[in-house]
Amino acid sequence: MTKKVKIVVFSLLPALFLGWLAFQAFENSAAYYYTISETSALEETDQKLRLKGQLVEGSVDYNSSIPRLEFSLADQDAQVEAVYQGVLPDNFHHAQEVIVEGKFNTQGQFLVSKLMLQCPSKYEGEE
């Protein structure tokens, strides 16, 4: 092999391999970011979504023995009903913003697979 061929082989092959891996992995793990108002115009989809919104006061319903957490998230114009099968996080009620990842079911409920909270006091005070 000449030097040039070698360089091409050793840089192109790994790059192609990486591209193939990334392509394979993309489909199952990509979550599309939508605002809550955008979801009302959304047609039925099996795509994983990520939503961010404020907790609607009084909407939280937690059944600790299953455990199952129901709540509503809202932005200025719309709100979404969400269901999370899991333990209530400690700082849930005081979260500044709730980020959820999951899919809509046929009843229009958002089934949460991953729940993240952004809290004012998580790392540093309000600035």
Next chain:
Amino acid sequence: MHYLGLITLYLALGFALLALLAGAGLFRLAPDLARKANSCSVLTTALSTLALVVSFLTDNFELAYVARNSARSLPVVYKISALWAGQSGSLLLWLVIISLFSLAVQGKRSFREKDFDLRVNTVINAVRVLFMILLLFVSSPFESLADPPINGQGLNPMLQSLGMVIHPPLLFLGFSGFLVPFAIMTAALWKREGGDDWLEEVKPWAVLAWLFLTAGTVTGGHWAYTELGWGGYWAWDPVENASLLPWLTGTALLHALHLGREQAGRKLWSYFLTVLTFALTIFGTFLTRSGVLDSVHAFSGGALGSIFLAVLAAILLFSLGLAWVRRDRLLDLETEEHSLLSLTFAIKAGSVLLLLLFAAVFFGTMFPLISRTLTGREIILDAGFFNQVTVPIFLVLFLLMGLAPVLPRKQAGTAALWRKIWLPLFVGLSVGLYTCFTKGGGAAALACAIAAFGLVAHVKSLAGGKERRLRLSSVLVHMGVLVMLIGVAGSSAYTDSVFVSVEPGEEIQFGPYVVSYMGLQARYGIDRYSVGTTLAVSREGRELGELTSEKTFWENRSQPSTEVGILSTVREDLYLNLAGWEGQTAQLHLQRFALVSWIWFGSGIVYLGAALGLLAPKPATKADKQVKAWSRTF
């Protein structure tokens, strides 16, 4: 107190500027005076930090930073660690660590010949001046309150842990450590002519920085593992990725530095990796401080992010320019042939894999930004993406690493190779097949096989006597990483989880364990009360120990905090979270993770190996000495 902190910081800036300008040759200053200016700058930086520490210890809530991150009742050790609980304090800690490195550079005797230390410190001081300006004018920890509160807001309970005390300083030691190789290379290339010994000079600093960065990342993982809701020891969170990226390129750098000196492109490659690693430490700060990505870490945004982005661009442009101007010193065309079955080739292939991992993690972390720019819609890639892409590459990489002690430097005879490889191969295959059939899990079983193969190959090489090509330190580091691999494979594949509601006196069967619940206990403190439970755990009739989990409610905080219980054995960890209760009926979340403790044990071996490499450097061979003498004549 805040005046003292500010004045000393201004003085530090003045001294650092003096040392910087003198070092850059903008005006003449006797070398010893330049060194004294540098020392004074380090001293005043330390005093300024001390002023902040004393403010924390004396509950000086006149300082906004202290009021925000501390309270009277906080234990002393957390009052000290609260120093880096916020943004500006973290910057100050980082600055102090960089300052200590500049002192170490100045103290190194071989650097003081020809005043090389002054030139290295010029680069370091440029970074220090930047940090001081940020601390004085952008994000100051010495801002005072006109109306100081009687008590501070206190430190977030999640930050009141040993992890918070040791993880950030170690990480900052790692981040700043990679500034030194960058500074040495820049200083060496700044002159038009010179020898090549800078590559050798860089080695110990790179190893030291790598050791700290590894320890910082692993302790961060351990902390996240013990803290509820942080997604386990590794969640592919942007902030975690920010410390993994320089680790990947830093690892490639260490291997590039240990390539034979005859390899063409070694200098250019090392320079490229040094610049990239240093740039990534800055990039990590940009990522965590700019708020461009959603993260569970939720740092505050602000001007700092864009400043770091500008600095990053400046560093990259400067380094590219320097490499172009000094290309004749970076390129060397002499090379030595080596076969595909050689250590040299394995190192090169491994470096390519490390860069692939870097590219994958970088791409995945930045994908929300990339997709937002290209399509207007943000697309987030979750942990599944990172696992699917990186696990295959990691496995090939670890297989190569396991081969390292078997391979000769340049050329291998197949017969000699076979003699060394049959035993590791046999053990690896047996372990893999056994794991696969008894426990299942394809990738995890493969990982165990690869780890067993590599471990046997490395242990066998230790007994090889004169034939051994890898240094003991490298063998230990490799073995530690392989032990960690077993832990990661086990704890991600062989897990179990159960959620139960139990009455006092009830026993739960969980896998091979019997766990008995005896009710809840309450504890009261000055500013808190806790409700917790302690479970007795037994396995096959033998008592194993206890698991305690409790929820704490704080007087001045609206949300409670949960301490999880972990019972760690060699075989697996039991993980308990007291999720809630009604009367004496408790809801328990019990989990099992196989082999987790191997990760922490393996990391210990890695530290030992890296420390050994630093303390007992390889005696220089005759050829090394010749080259050194030759390069000094320039």
